[in-house]
Amino acid sequence: MKEKKTDSAMPRKRLFITLMGVTCLILVGVIFLAWWVPNRGLANIHPDLPHIVGVLMAVLSGIAMLGTGLLVLTTALGKDIFLTRFMRLFVIKFLLPLIETVGRIMGVDKERIRQSFIAMNNSLVMSQRKRIAPDRILVLLPHCIQLFDCEIKVTGDINKCLLCGRCDIKGLVEIGRKYGIDISVATGGTLARKVIVEKQPKLVLAVACERDLTSGIKDCYPLPVIGILNDRPFGPCFNTTVDAEKIDEALSRVIDRGKPAH
Numbered sequence: 121m122k123e124k125k126t127d128s129a130m131p132r133k134r135l136f137i138t139l140m141g142v143t144c145l146i147l148v149g150v151i152f153l154a155w156w157v158p159n160r161g162l163a164n165i166h167p168d169l170p171h172i173v174g175v176l177m178a179v180l181s182g183i184a185m186l187g188t189g190l191l192v193l194t195t196a197l198g199k200d201i202f203l204t205r206f207m208r209l210f211v212i213k214f215l216l217p218l219i220e221t222v223g224r225i226m227g228v229d230k231e232r233i234r235q236s237f238i239a240m241n242n243s244l245v246m247s248q249r250k251r252i253a254p255d256r257i258l259v260l261l262p263h264c265i266q267l268f269d270c271e272i273k274v275t276g277d278i279n280k281c282l283l284c285g286r287c288d289i290k291g292l293v294e295i296g297r298k299y300g301i302d303i304s305v306a307t308g309g310t311l312a313r314k315v316i317v318e319k320q321p322k323l324v325l326a327v328a329c330e331r332d333l334t335s336g337i338k339d340c341y342p343l344p345v346i347g348i349l350n351d352r353p354f355g356p357c358f359n360t361t362v363d364a365e366k367i368d369e370a371l372s373r374v375i376d377r378g379k380p381a382h
């Protein structure tokens with residue numbers, strides 16, 4: 121059952137991997153042109169200069185191709201092969217803006233690229249196979265998960281929920297109690313950042329839309345963030361839902377059950 125869910129994330133990652141391949145080819149092409157165009161001019165400065173610059177460009181192309189290969193292998197195998205933490209930095213800070221540009225030129229929907237990026241980021245976080253004590257994991261929820269008409273306000277303390285079951289907060293409270301982890305409901309990015317600063321978690325599991333998750337993952341680096349997309353049956357930011365099973369499954373893969381909760 122678990123393997124099935126891991127496989128279902130693959131089509132999402134595939135888009136990012138495809139765009140990554142295209143970006144890598146473009147980069148190699150640009151590197152080649154950067155060497156080839158001034159090649160003859162360089163010979164006028166020194167006869168050996170075209171070869172030296174050529175070797176340098178070949179090394180840069182090799183690094184680009186090796187990095188892409190390593191990234192694909194890490195996410196495909198779900199294993200920390202080599203420098204996964206550095207690769208997260210590379211993907212978040214460098215590759216994502218580049219891939220968004222390439223995707224825009226190719227006419228790929230921005231939301232799909234973000235979904236793919238989130239799946240790729242989750243893969244890299246999971247591939248590190250770290251087990252973290254429950255009291256160092258923070259689950260962050262957007263306030264729109266709570267039923268709009270609910271008379272209780274769970275922002276600040278999710279345990280105020282009366283567990284009536286009219287929205288997904290009930291299931292999430294139960295998950296929090298099952299694992300003994302902190303769950304915070306944030307009304308926006310500023311509050312989410314404040315909660316992270318206060319609680320100092322080692323890992324964040326965040327539920328949000330594509331845009332908020334992408335910016336959250338970027339803002340939080342180097343803190344690892346697992347992103348779970350919410351569903352928006354009534355449109356954005358209103359009575360949204362989340363598959364509690366996805367959260368349970370992700371938590372079961374990162375929680376160190378040997379360490380005491382709180």
Ligand code: SF4
Pocket residue numbers: 266267270271272274281282283284285286287288289290
């Ligand atoms: S489960 Fe019920 S009490 Fe809890 S937040 Fe949702 S609507 Fe309110």
